[in-house]
Amino acid sequence: MTVALTEQALLEHYVKKILAAPVYELAVRTPLQAAPALSEALGNRILLKREDLQPTFSFKIRGAYNKLVHLTAEQRTRGVITASAGNHAQGVALAARELGISASIVMPVTTPELKVLGVRNRGAEALLHGESFPFALAYALDLAERTGREFVSPFDDPDVIAGQGTVAMEILRQHPGRLDAIFVPVGGGGLIAGIAAYVKYLRPDVRIIGVESQHSACLQAALLAGERVTLPEVGTFADGVAVAQIGAHGLDICRFCVDEVMTVTNDQLCAAIKDIYDDTRSITEPSGALAVAGIKQYVARTGVRGETLVAIDSGANINFDSLRHVAERAALGVEDCVS
Ligand SMILES: *Cc1c(COP(=O)(O)O)cnc(C)c1O
Numbered sequence: 001m002t003v004a005l006t007e008q009a010l011l012e013h014y015v016k017k018i019l020a021a022p023v024y025e026l027a028v029r030t031p032l033q034a035a036p037a038l039s040e041a042l043g044n045r046i047l048l049k050r051e052d053l054q055p056t057f058s059f060k061i062r063g064a065y066n067k068l069v070h071l072t073a074e075q076r077t078r079g080v081i082t083a084s085a086g087n088h089a090q091g092v093a094l095a096a097r098e099l100g101i102s103a104s105i106v107m108p109v110t111t112p113e114l115k116v117l118g119v120r121n122r123g124a125e126a127l128l129h130g131e132s133f134p135f136a137l138a139y140a141l142d143l144a145e146r147t148g149r150e151f152v153s154p155f156d157d158p159d160v161i162a163g164q165g166t167v168a169m170e171i172l173r174q175h176p177g178r179l180d181a182i183f184v185p186v187g188g189g190g191l192i193a194g195i196a197a198y199v200k201y202l203r204p205d206v207r208i209i210g211v212e213s214q215h216s217a218c219l220q221a222a223l224l225a226g227e228r229v230t231l232p233e234v235g236t237f238a239d240g241v242a243v244a245q246i247g248a249h250g251l252d253i254c255r256f257c258v259d260e261v262m263t264v265t266n267d268q269l270c271a272a273i274k275d276i277y278d279d280t281r282s283i284t285e286p287s288g289a290l291a292v293a294g295i296k297q298y299v300a301r302t303g304v305r306g307e308t309l310v311a312i313d314s315g316a317n318i319n320f321d322s323l324r325h326v327a328e329r330a331a332l333g334v335e336d337c338v339s
Contacts (some may be wrong), residue, residue, distance in 0.1 A: 014197035017162035021066045032174040035279040043305040048313045056090040058315030064091030066163030081149040083140035086115030088154035093124035106140040112319045155190030156247030165194025180307040181207035185290035187241030189250030196257035210261040211294030213238040218246045220261045240287030264293040270329035285318040
């Protein structure tokens with residue numbers, strides 16, 4: 001009983017922060033769009049939340065702006081530093097420029113050039129360091145300590161989580177009717193934490209289902225272990241979610257707000273990129289297609305029909321060169337999914 005009250009208080013705290021987040025000074029309200037071909041194929045009504053249409057082509061701008069706008073005048077003067085596989089970096093760079101804050105961003109050397117340029121073109125400093133996100137993160141934390149710049153976590157921060165939670169606020173307003181489940185891609189857990197907190201407070205009947213790459217399933221590992229674990233290895237095909245350890249703030253929410261966490265393969269992601277293309281004529285990045293891949297696997301496994309299922313289409317930052325690989329693998333992913 002005491003625990004339940006504490007949990008309710010935590011959700012209320014986040015709902016208030018989400019409602020007060022001034023993200024629309026930079027982010028846009030994205031469409032919640034029907035996916036007719038997918039809906040027909042799956043026998044369920046599939047809606048896509050088009051976060052790939054944000055100014056930086058991913059939802060990260062929401063959390064980054066909400067974090068920076070809450071810094072004190074002194075913190076703003078000292079500047080910010082962050083580590084990111086790319087999309088958070090662009091969010092921070094754009095938010096920092098908007099607010100006149102100097103920003104340094106550490107990115108793994110494997111980051112697609114498109115995302116590195118996205119940072120530099122927005123006036124921030126991009127430092128390439130480490131093979132994957134965990135190494136970039138360690139370096140950025142060290143630099144923050146030495147330079148006195150404020151570290152801006154891509155996911156493990158209440159202001160970031162609240163910014164991402166505005167996605168859920170829009171979904172519930174855009175779709176007040178029947179809603180069975182929201183499928184959310186998971187990297188470090190900021191997005192799913194914000195969405196889950198808002199939805200479970202207002203519409204607890206709506207299922208929240210996390211979808212992870214099988215090569216970076218750090219939320220599933222943490223929920224199984226009952227604590228945060230660090231994955232020994234992380235695959236980077238879905239570079240937007242290549243995170244080895246779920247955030248502590250996010251896990252606090254996810255452990256009682258997330259109904260299920262599933263994993264999908266890279267080939268399933270490629271197939272989902274094609275599905276999204278077929279319905280929208282837009283290209284998503286691998287992480288951006290996680291939720292659609294998750295819905296397909298979920299429907300195949302459970303056999304549900306006639307439900308209304310939302311997928312967060314979270315980002316579109318993919319190098320043009322990678323599309324050949326995606327197109328080649330897409331056919332294989334289709335086979336994966338049917339089984
Ligand atoms: C960051 C990101 C995610 C995952 O968000 P987390 O808050 O790290 O869980 C999913 N998709 C894209 C495109 C992203 O950039």
